[in-house]
Amino acid sequence: MDRVPNGPSGDDSRSGPPGDAALRRDIRRLGDLLGQTLVRQESQDLLDAVEAVRVLTKRAQTGEDSAARELATRLAAVDLPTAMNMVRAFATYFHLANIAEQVDRAAHLAERPEDADWLVAAMDAVVAERGAPALTTSLSRLSVRPVYTAHPTEASRRTALLKLREIAEALIAYRAKPSARTERQRDRRLAEIIESMWQSDDLRVDQPTVADEARNMLFFVDGLLEETVPKLLADLAEEAERRGAYLPATARPLVFGNWIGGDRDGNPNVSPETTIEILVMQHAVGIRGLIAMVSECVDEVSMSTKLVGVTPALAASLERDLATLEIEDRIRRLNVEEPYRLKLSCVRQRLNNTRERIAARRPHRPGHDYLGREELLEDLMLIKESLLANKGELIARGALARLIRTASAFGLQVATMDVREHSDAHHHVLAQLADRASGVPGEYAARSRPERLAWLSGELAGRRPLTPTPPPLDADGTRTFDTFRAIRTAKEWFGQEVIESYIVSMTQGADDLLAAAVIAREAGLVDLATDAGRLARADIGFVPLLETVEELRSAGTILDELLSAPAYRQIVEARGGVQEVMLGYSDSNKDAGITTSQWEIHRAQRVLRDTAARHNIQLRLFHGRGGSVGRGGGPTHEAILAQPFGTLSGAIKVTEQGEVISDKYLLPALARENLELTIAAVLEASALHTKARTGEAELLEYDATMTRISDAAFAAYRGLVDDPRLPTYFAQSTPVEQLGALKIGSRPSKRPDSGLGLAGLRAIPWVFGWTQSRQIIPGWYGVGTGLRSALDAGQGDLLRAMYERWHFFRTFISNVEMMCKKTRLDIAENYVEALVDPALHPIFDLIKAEYARTVAAVLEITGESELLEAQPTLKRTLEVRDRYLDPISYLQLSMLARIRAGDTDPDLQRALLLAVNGVAAGLRNTG
Numbered sequence: 001m002d003r004v005p006n007g008p009s010g011d012d013s014r015s016g017p018p019g020d021a022a023l024r025r026d027i028r029r030l031g032d033l034l035g036q037t038l039v040r041q042e043s044q045d046l047l048d049a050v051e052a053v054r055v056l057t058k059r060a061q062t063g064e065d066s067a068a069r070e071l072a073t074r075l076a077a078v079d080l081p082t083a084m085n086m087v088r089a090f091a092t093y094f095h096l097a098n099i100a101e102q103v104d105r106a107a108h109l110a111e112r113p114e115d116a117d118w119l120v121a122a123m124d125a126v127v128a129e130r131g132a133p134a135l136t137t138s139l140s141r142l143s144v145r146p147v148y149t150a151h152p153t154e155a156s157r158r159t160a161l162l163k164l165r166e167i168a169e170a171l172i173a174y175r176a177k178p179s180a181r182t183e184r185q186r187d188r189r190l191a192e193i194i195e196s197m198w199q200s201d202d203l204r205v206d207q208p209t210v211a212d213e214a215r216n217m218l219f220f221v222d223g224l225l226e227e228t229v230p231k232l233l234a235d236l237a238e239e240a241e242r243r244g245a246y247l248p249a250t251a252r253p254l255v256f257g258n259w260i261g262g263d264r265d266g267n268p269n270v271s272p273e274t275t276i277e278i279l280v281m282q283h284a285v286g287i288r289g290l291i292a293m294v295s296e297c298v299d300e301v302s303m304s305t306k307l308v309g310v311t312p313a314l315a316a317s318l319e320r321d322l323a324t325l326e327i328e329d330r331i332r333r334l335n336v337e338e339p340y341r342l343k344l345s346c347v348r349q350r351l352n353n354t355r356e357r358i359a360a361r362r363p364h365r366p367g368h369d370y371l372g373r374e375e376l377l378e379d380l381m382l383i384k385e386s387l388l389a390n391k392g393e394l395i396a397r398g399a400l401a402r403l404i405r406t407a408s409a410f411g412l413q414v415a416t417m418d419v420r421e422h423s424d425a426h427h428h429v430l431a432q433l434a435d436r437a438s439g440v441p442g443e444y445a446a447r448s449r450p451e452r453l454a455w456l457s458g459e460l461a462g463r464r465p466l467t468p469t470p471p472p473l474d475a476d477g478t479r480t481f482d483t484f485r486a487i488r489t490a491k492e493w494f495g496q497e498v499i500e501s502y503i504v505s506m507t508q509g510a511d512d513l514l515a516a517a518v519i520a521r522e523a524g525l526v527d528l529a530t531d532a533g534r535l536a537r538a539d540i541g542f543v544p545l546l547e548t549v550e551e552l553r554s555a556g557t558i559l560d561e562l563l564s565a566p567a568y569r570q571i572v573e574a575r576g577g578v579q580e581v582m583l584g585y586s587d588s589n590k591d592a593g594i595t596t597s598q599w600e601i602h603r604a605q606r607v608l609r610d611t612a613a614r615h616n617i618q619l620r621l622f623h624g625r626g627g628s629v630g631r632g633g634g635p636t637h638e639a640i641l642a643q644p645f646g647t648l649s650g651a652i653k654v655t656e657q658g659e660v661i662s663d664k665y666l667l668p669a670l671a672r673e674n675l676e677l678t679i680a681a682v683l684e685a686s687a688l689h690t691k692a693r694t695g696e697a698e699l700l701e702y703d704a705t706m707t708r709i710s711d712a713a714f715a716a717y718r719g720l721v722d723d724p725r726l727p728t729y730f731a732q733s734t735p736v737e738q739l740g741a742l743k744i745g746s747r748p749s750k751r752p753d754s755g756l757g758l759a760g761l762r763a764i765p766w767v768f769g770w771t772q773s774r775q776i777i778p779g780w781y782g783v784g785t786g787l788r789s790a791l792d793a794g795q796g797d798l799l800r801a802m803y804e805r806w807h808f809f810r811t812f813i814s815n816v817e818m819m820c821k822k823t824r825l826d827i828a829e830n831y832v833e834a835l836v837d838p839a840l841h842p843i844f845d846l847i848k849a850e851y852a853r854t855v856a857a858v859l860e861i862t863g864e865s866e867l868l869e870a871q872p873t874l875k876r877t878l879e880v881r882d883r884y885l886d887p888i889s890y891l892q893l894s895m896l897a898r899i900r901a902g903d904t905d906p907d908l909q910r911a912l913l914l915a916v917n918g919v920a921a922g923l924r925n926t927g
Contacts, residue, residue, distance in 0.1 A: 141650030372495020593717030713786030779819025784853025
């Protein structure tokens with residue numbers, strides 16, 4: 001019974017650095033309890049089989065060929081029920097190991113000296129180099145926005161995440177107070193949860209709806225609102241004050257964004273009605289959290305008018321509230337001499353009224369409820385200013401200050417929604433409207449891009465309406481137009497800040513943005529008429545999404561054309577002189593490979609920076625990063641510091657999605673750490689990285705070398721993906737066809753009307769498939785050829801200097817090194833031999849050769865003798881995980897072979913999906 005999947009009978013959980021003792025203890029205990037669960041729920045035979053496979057896997061990894069053959073033979077012969085249970089056992093182990101690691105990370109953070117945290121280091125660096133006034137300026141510009149998306153890469157059900165958080169709480173409680181009693185309590189609780197996990201379905205029964213995805217997002221945001229963000233913002237203000245700087249009470253250094261309910265590109269399940277539904281859900285969570293904080297403040301502000309005064313402004317405001325709002329007689333009577341409490345009771349009542357009004361979809365009633373964040377903050381600031389004027393400074397800086405900062409960050413809606421739609425959808429609308437206006441069918445579609453840009457510029461600046469009511473559009477056109485109407489309705493119901501950005505995906509020219517702007521004008525969201533003293537109005541901003549290499553290379557031209565159009569420039573000015581641009585990492589990687597994608601994004605940022613400066617507007621970059629390195633993922637802190645100088649001036653947006661969200665935000669301590677890391681990096685980069693860190697001549701040499709590397713890498717990558725045999729090889733050597741059956745997202749995995757082949761396949765399943773079979777080519781393919789081209793040209797010393805001195809290059813190499821370590825071509829070879837037509841095996845030969853080139857080149861540049869030699873903890877973690885991941889891969893392979901041989905047993909299909917889930921849990925990412 002002691003022989004359990006985490007291997008306490010071997011040395012898997014016993015070896016490692018001495019500082020990992022608590023982690024090893026936790027993993028060992030979780031493994032013991034899992035083993036006991038297997039025996040209770042299934043049998044001793046299952047536990048024995050799992051242990052035997054674990055031992056064989058460990059021997060196989062040491063290079064013992066006979067063990068590898070025996071392992072493959074044994075797992076191929078396992079009966080289906082046992083295979084399913086073995087997959088579940090190893091997958092459950094991964095979930096338990098993952099949460100134990102998260103708890104351990106959180107524990108180490110709690111032990112860290114106060115002066116060693118990221119915010120302190122960033123602020124000290126700014127003050128040391130530029131002084132306290134510069135820190136105040138930088139803080140006033142700070143606006144970090146993590147944006148939650150529903151991209152389907154989180155394979156774990158919310159049910160599992162809740163149970164894992166309970167496991168974390170049990171582990172944390174014991175670490176906080178270790179004793180025999182708490183150990184018994186911990187083990188009892190852990191055993192209950194693990195047993196519940198074993199009896200819970202690992203797979204989703206049905207495809208999640210958009211509302212389901214929103215609930216998952218709000219699950220994490222709710223925790224941030226309750227605990228993490230209020231404390232983080234208070235610490236940020238305190239640390240600034242300690243350094244002689246100042247963070248205004250209503251500043252928004254941290255704001256949250258959301259795509260769920262707004263991202264229409266390729267998702268027919270997102271409708272205008274869905275947008276409103278999700279916003280109602282967001283407000284329910286946000287207002288509930290604010291009411292709780294207001295109630296806390298009510299208990300604090302017990303000051304009596306017999307002892308302290310109030311400002312005339314607060315007294316007048318309270319008088320208006322009491323005349324308008326239905327406040328309980330008991331509260332009026334008991335707090336008659338406590339105006340601060342009475343005012344906060346009025347604030348609470350208005351929040352309650354707002355929640356009821358939104359749930360009932362009723363219009364705003366001024367003075368009775370709130371319309372957005374500003375009205376709430378106005379009331380709260382009246383209270384603060386009165387306290388400051390009447391010797392209540394300490395109270396004003398306590399719970400009330402935390403409430404004000406939290407309300408500033410979250411608003412009533414907790415996250416500002418972005419809306420996204422494909423550029424073709426807008427031209428589809430305008431073709432119908434323009435042709436109707438001109439009476440010439442096909443005229444709009446026949447225009448070239450420059451002609452279309454000129455026509456749209458004229459329409460945007462003019463007053464001619466294109467749209468009667470209702471607009472004469474087909475079903476697709478009506479759906480697109482109604483999206484803009486829904487945005488207008490949302491702003492009328494929830495306030496202006498609820499939706500700020502309209503993102504146009506697949507932007508290839510300035511006309512793609514102007515098309516969306518003209519439709520927005522028709523829907524009443526834009527009004528550029530400035531006669532009779534009226535100012536131009538733009539209720540939303542328009543954001544180009546540059547996704548392919550061609551679009552990234554055209555970034556400067558697109559932005560220059562946009563800002564050169566007088567009518568569009570009016571929109572930018574009406575939006576505060578800020579132009580947002582989104583950079584797409586996923587599609588550019590799929591299109592050109594990781595080397596060219598990363599390099600072209602880096603170069604595009606430089607061009608966008610210089611173009612924005614030439615037009616005297618502020619640039620805000622939105623980084624559309626995925627969870628895996630193959631989709632732009634990797635450490636956020638390093639990615640921010642690796643950006644070109646001058647591209648950051650305080651504001652940044654970064655997507656958060658899939659398994660990255662649960663990894664970063666499931667535990668409060670880790671949520672705090674990740675937000676702090678991002679804020680610190682943006683603060684440091686904005687304040688200090690305003691000039692090149694290297695000389696101009698040196699940077700030119702780096703650029704030329706990186707371009708050489710990129711060109712060679714691109715040729716190698718396109719040589720692979722353009723091979724007409726690759727789509728068949730990809731489908732045969734990976735379980736990509738099973739992604740849809742996993743039911744992990746509301747969006748289809750292929751673009752509509754995309755046909756067969758790789759072109760229409762989205763970036764997520766592209767990465768998903770390669771990852772499952774451990775080939776992971778999106779994370780490294782082409783890099784070896786690219787680096788080798790420079791090495792063979794005698795630039796080895798230069799490459800090593802670039803690695804040491806150029807943050808961009810070092811981060812790039814580090815991410816590639818990690819993905820090479822996660823790649824296991826010995827496992828992949830089993831997939832190829834068993835599942836792939838022998839005629840396609842030469843493709844795998846290409847993959848193996850490029851992998852060998854990449855590893856050799858990376859080691860030559862880093863000076864290491866093996867991958868991740870400089871990161872021993874990460875290296876060991878990945879190697880230990882493989883001992884439990886390999887059996888799942890072997891089982892997955894045998895199941896795939898049976899299915900492709902024609903076996904239609906539903907239990908086999910289910911078993912395969914469990915194996916797919918297990919690999920995702922082990923590697924900690926799907927796409």
